[in-house]
Amino acid sequence: MTDALVKKLEHFVRLSSHDKEILARAAAERVRKLGSHEPIVLEGDKPAVIYLVLDGWACRYKHLEDGRRQIVSFFLPGDLCDLNVFILREMDHSIASLGNVTVAEISRPNFEAILEGHSRIAQALWWDSLVTIAIQREWTVNLGQRDALERVAHLFCELFIRLRTAGQTRGKSCDFPVTQTELADATGMSTVHVNRTLQELRNMRLINLANRTLTIHDLSRLMQTGLFNPNYLHLDHEGAHLDANE
Structure with missing residues (x-):
């Protein structure tokens, strides 16, 4: 179920068969299935795991005090939600499913072990995180200029x-x-x-x-x-x- 993640990461770094096996194990640690428009994590929650979207779509959003909502990104199959999320004391945004979604929950010890022990995966994930930031910049341009x-x-x-x-x-x-x-x-x-x-x-x-x-x-x-x-x-x-x- 990590095919989408592997295909995406290999646009940055060519992964070995062992690298792919490591990612597959991490994705199988704990799998969670959600129905349409269910919360995955809510603003104010304490970050506990990194979410990997295995199947389906999700969105990151913010709610204003009067109830209006801004979707600030879409998560697609193969996307990881917030690599550095453990730095936060609490979530400053929410993530919810769009349609039926399957996510893997990757624990902090497991994720840190992957980064420390598998440099090629770490390099690919850092590239992916930079692309995520670039996408956010482009969304800002989209809202402001187009x-x-x-x-x-x-x-x-x-x-x-x-x-x-x-x-x-x-x-x-x-x-x-x-x-x-x-x-x-x-x-x-x-x-x-x-x-x-x-x-x-x-x-x-x-x-x-x-x-x-x-x-x-x-x-x-x-x-x-x-x-x-x-x-x-x-x-x-x-x-x-x-x-x-x-």
Whole structure:
């Protein structure tokens, strides 16, 4: 069940068969299944484990005092939630499932043993954490500078490429268990505005979104529409070409 994680990490560092076995053991330490829209961890909780998404999607979000919500990131299969979370006294955000989700809970001793004893895995995880920070910067640019059409197009491009990197796409399609309300919470738009933007993208024959499936008919044109440059995902890092036997 760590295939998505391994495929993603190998864009940064070539992992050996032993490295992959170590990751598989860590992911099997404790597995938890959640239904749709269930909390994984809540703001104010004391961090106890690192979560690895094995299957399904989750989101990181913040609630304002008046109940409004901002989704600040999506977690996809193969994503680790907060590598340095044990530094915190309490969670400053919440994470919840989107649809059915399976997560692995990796304990602090197990995770620290992996970092200390397996340098190649540690290198890949640090690269992955830097990409996570880069994605957050890009989301800030998305909210601050792109218009509605560009925001949604950019988000679709990012999510599709991240899923493709982890081996989670099917040709031009991928699972997309995100409602229009959740898209609105992620893009800083109203649900009505999101609906109109989706209709515009459909009329441009760029995407189709139905039955929890996103189909991108022309990725190149969608990237142009969203002013999308994938450089912040760092998928061409030279570390991916390292020999696993070094």
